[in-house]
Amino acid sequence: MLYLNHLFQLLPVVLAIVAAVSCAIRFAKDRRRYDKWAMLLGTLSSLLLIVAQTSWWTTYIITNSLQGTVFANTLWTVFNSTSMVTLILISQPWRLKND
Numbered sequence: 001m002l003y004l005n006h007l008f009q010l011l012p013v014v015l016a017i018v019a020a021v022s023c024a025i026r027f028a029k030d031r032r033r034y035d036k037w038a039m040l041l042g043t044l045s046s047l048l049l050i051v052a053q054t055s056w057w058t059t060y061i062i063t064n065s066l067q068g069t070v071f072a073n074t075l076w077t078v079f080n081s082t083s084m085v086t087l088i089l090i091s092q093p094w095r096l097k098n099d
Contacts (some may be wrong), residue, residue, distance in 0.1 A: 009057050013050055020046035034089070041086040048079040 020043050027039035052075035059069050 006061075009053070013053050016046040016049040016053070020050070038086055038089040041082055041089065045079055045082045045086055048075055048082060052076045052079055 023039045023042035023046060027036055027043060030036050030039060052072050055075065056066075056069050056072035059072065060066060
């Protein structure tokens with residue numbers, strides 16, 4: 001059961017790696033400044049998730065406790081904020097088609 005929990009904690013990291021690469025590739029191809037900002041924030045959010053999740057997970061595995069996860073908790077807050085800003089940016093109906 002413990003092995004399954006480790007795999008479950010690794011899943012967001014794997015997905016974030018895929019998302020970071022995907023957003024970075026689209027950032028390089030997009031011409032619209034608005035879309036570039038959204039992809040840049042998406043890449044940043046993905047990288048934050050990787051660092052926060054691995055930091056939290058490593059602390060939990062090494063110490064078998066969640067004490068000392070202040071750094072990871074702060075990163076999670078920044079990640080949550082950038083993710084929501086990214087979703088707001090890509091959902092706006094007022095995006096211009098040719099800006």
